[in-house]
Amino acid sequence: MTGLGGLVRWFFAPVPLARIAIFRLIAYLFIPIDVFVTTRWVAAHAGVPTEYYQPLLIAEWLPLPIPTASVVETVKWLLVGSALLAATGKAPRIWGATTFLLYFEWMVIAMSYGKVDHDRYAFLVALAVLPTVGIARWRDHRRSEAAGFAVAVIFVAVMLTYFLAAWAKIRFGGWDWVNGSTLTRAVLRRGTDLSTWTLDVPGLLHVSQYLMIGFELLSPLMLLVRRDRARIMLVVFLLGFHLMVFAGVRIIFLPHVVAILSILPWERLHNRKVPPEVIPEADAQARASS
Amino acid sequence: MVSVTDRVTVEQTAVDEVVHVAPGARVIRLIVAAMILALTMAGTVYGDDYAFPFGPPRMYATRADPDAPVSSTRVVGLDDDGEEVPLSGGEVGLRRAEFEGQVPRLIDHPDLLGLLAETYTAHHPEAGPLVAVAIIARRYELQAGQRTGAYVDDVLVTYRLQPPERGGL
Numbered sequence: 001m002t003g004l005g006g007l008v009r010w011f012f013a014p015v016p017l018a019r020i021a022i023f024r025l026i027a028y029l030f031i032p033i034d035v036f037v038t039t040r041w042v043a044a045h046a047g048v049p050t051e052y053y054q055p056l057l058i059a060e061w062l063p064l065p066i067p068t069a070s071v072v073e074t075v076k077w078l079l080v081g082s083a084l085l086a087a088t089g090k091a092p093r094i095w096g097a098t099t100f101l102l103y104f105e106w107m108v109i110a111m112s113y114g115k116v117d118h119d120r121y122a123f124l125v126a127l128a129v130l131p132t133v134g135i136a137r138w139r140d141h142r143r144s145e146a147a148g149f150a151v152a153v154i155f156v157a158v159m160l161t162y163f164l165a166a167w168a169k170i171r172f173g174g175w176d177w178v179n180g181s182t183l184t185r186a187v188l189r190r191g192t193d194l195s196t197w198t199l200d201v202p203g204l205l206h207v208s209q210y211l212m213i214g215f216e217l218l219s220p221l222m223l224l225v226r227r228d229r230a231r232i233m234l235v236v237f238l239l240g241f242h243l244m245v246f247a248g249v250r251i252i253f254l255p256h257v258v259a260i261l262s263i264l265p266w267e268r269l270h271n272r273k274v275p276p277e278v279i280p281e282a283d284a285q286a287r288a289s290s
Numbered sequence: 291m292v293s294v295t296d297r298v299t300v301e302q303t304a305v306d307e308v309v310h311v312a313p314g315a316r317v318i319r320l321i322v323a324a325m326i327l328a329l330t331m332a333g334t335v336y337g338d339d340y341a342f343p344f345g346p347p348r349m350y351a352t353r354a355d356p357d358a359p360v361s362s363t364r365v366v367g368l369d370d371d372g373e374e375v376p377l378s379g380g381e382v383g384l385r386r387a388e389f390e391g392q393v394p395r396l397i398d399h400p401d402l403l404g405l406l407a408e409t410y411t412a413h414h415p416e417a418g419p420l421v422a423v424a425i426i427a428r429r430y431e432l433q434a435g436q437r438t439g440a441y442v443d444d445v446l447v448t449y450r451l452q453p454p455e456r457g458g459l
Contacts, residue, residue: 011323012316014308044383047413049405052384052392057340107343113384114391116339118347125326132319144309149319156327161347164334168346171335173353180353181435185360188430188437199437206435 011152014143017136018267020150021089024130027123028099030258031083035076035106038254042110046072054112067109079106089136096131103127118161119252122259125157126150139270154262158238159219161256166216178209186249195248215241228265235263356435361427363390363446367407367420375410375420382409389425396425396447403449424448 035043046069053067065071079102086095104124111117129150136147169177183205187195198204225234238260246252311319333344354360363386367375378386389396396402403423411417425447431440 008316008320011320012311017309041380041383041385044380046383047409048383049402049409051402051405052388054392054395056342058342104343111339111342113388115385115387116342116345118345118349121330121343121347124343142307142309145311145316146309149311153323160330164330165347165349165351167334168348168351171346172348172351177351177353179356181356181360181432182350182352182354184356184432184435184437185354186350188360189362202436 011149012145013148013152014145015148015151015265016267017133017140017142017144017147018138018270019265020130020133020136020144020147021138021140022266022269023151023262023264024089024092024096024133024136025087026261027126027130027258028083028087030255031099031103032080034255035080039110042106043072043076045109045113048113052113054114056108056112056116059108059112064105064108067112072109075102075105075109078102092136093131093134096127100124100127100131118165120255121161122154122157123255126154126259126262129153141267141270151262154259155223158256158259158263159222161253162216162219166213166219169213169216178213179206180209181205183208190249190251192248192250198248228268231263231265235260357432359429359431359441360437361429363393363425363427365389365403365406365423365425367410368422368424368448369418369420375417377406377410377423382406382413393425393446400447400449403447404451407451420451422448422450 045067050066050068055064058064079099082095082099082102086092086099088095104127107120107124133144133146133150136144173180173182184199187199187205191199198208222234225231239257242253242257329344333341334346337345339345339348363378364376365378367377369375375381378384378389403425407420407423410420424445427444427446429442429444431438
């Protein structure tokens, strides 16, 4: 029972509401960037003949519309509007929920043309769980169990993205995945000036495959990192990994990177700015007596 | 001197008040989270990309044989002079990986390639007419995981377009 109790305590360990207020702003403001800058190819599906649309399982279960040009345009603008409203922090449950649902539909439009990306599971989880926190203000340093649950769930989703990637490698590539030439293939197809030299160093990419799957299999240990400073180090490490991959093969898991930012103790940005309240009054008294 | 960890400093902020979650709301949160976790695990263990968002995160999960060639597929339009016009770099709204995901279907239904020519012309009215659309796989040779520099282009399918009707003929 202590195991279960400990698990519940871990999930509901309270964190300051200010952390949610700041992370929420980042997550919702990322959506217009995602739509208009970094994942523009989703909107480009508006111009693709609908014969190329290949419905996902979820579209067989739910009555989702076939993404004609007007459907794609409508979802795009509703999503951006909803995300901007959610970013204001007002009515967070309503605008958070509509933003999650619209972003989900946007992802269905994205992934239904023959290629599914795996860079936004944790971001979708973040959008799903943020509305459950309710009102959270930038300077609200009260700690909240609902806020703690939200960041714990996002943290688990971030971890699972790595851990299940190892599982998928073993499932699809077999135990011998590490001895294949997957990274060579990736660098040949997508390599940059910063990475093509690795093709000429015998064994380098081979060893990298061992390191990669080793890190992924050990990723559940990251959930044990509790102290603020250690979590900051963890985030620096993870962001460093994703930047290295981007430099090498021009792939960045940007929505996942945004989800990683939920691990940071954002409330510390405000921590030292609590004004000492006595001083102005003392000043006034000093002036009155002089 | 008491040693102060950074965790302690956070816990001693100006207002140390905790907003609790009611027991019922806790149970609902835990049940929903457990269901999502179960779907995620099932998706990775048994599912595939079709199960998005619960499919396995199989980025680079396929083992590449160190001696098998590396393929890179492109879809091109061909103009009157036999020059290639790239179509799989976003010119018709689809990415290379999306074409690669649909290659088997496109080989079975090459008429779908004809739709691409129409879309391309609609997006690029200034471009000359296309006479055919082809899917070409470039295969780079590997030996023991190292590239040799050699490659061959393999045309998987070519779809000839109907010449546009001309008035008066």
